[in-house]
Amino acid sequence: MDDRLSIHVKIADRDYTFKSLPEEETFLRDAVKLIRDRIDVHRGRGVRDTQDILxxxxxxxxxxxxxxxxxxxxxxxxxxxxxxxxxxxxTSPPA
Structure with a gap:
């Protein structure tokens, strides 16, 4: 039996599905949040092209x-x- 969870996330206007072990789900979701935050930073700096941002x-x-x-x-x-x-x-001898 496969213990992996099916995790659905959205990054840069695209949906992705990952298979993740339950103990890794938090890391995956945290990573997605950090990526989204960095995308927002670059968009805030005026970068608009998704490929450039990524x-x-x-x-x-x-x-x-x-x-x-x-x-x-x-x-x-x-x-x-x-x-x-x-x-x-x-380990040195006493003086």
């Missing part, structure tokens, strides 16, 4: 993703450096 939204999303990945890498490095520092202090 290209800009895709670019916005990828830039945000790359920034998040970079921030996560920097955070992991700081944590690794601190753990290494603590390990070095813990």
């Amino acid at each position: 290209a800009l939204v895709a670019l916005d999303c990828l830039v945000a993703s790359l920034k998040t990945e970079d921030q996560a890498r920097r955070t992991q490095k700081r944590i690794y450096d601190k753990v290494s520092q603590i390990d070095q202090i813990a």
Whole structure:
């Protein structure tokens, strides 16, 4: 039996149907809302062509993703450096 839900959404004047696991439905709906919000931003800036708007939204999303990945890498490095520092202090012979 397929546990997937049939989710209907509208993006940029088109209807789409997705099959989604129940635990992923919220993420899907949140993503659609964010896409709609970004579409509204670009329309507010005077962009009218749907293809141009969707290209800009895709670019916005990828830039945000790359920034998040970079921030996560920097955070992991700081944590690794601190753990290494603590390990070095813990394993060094007493003075």
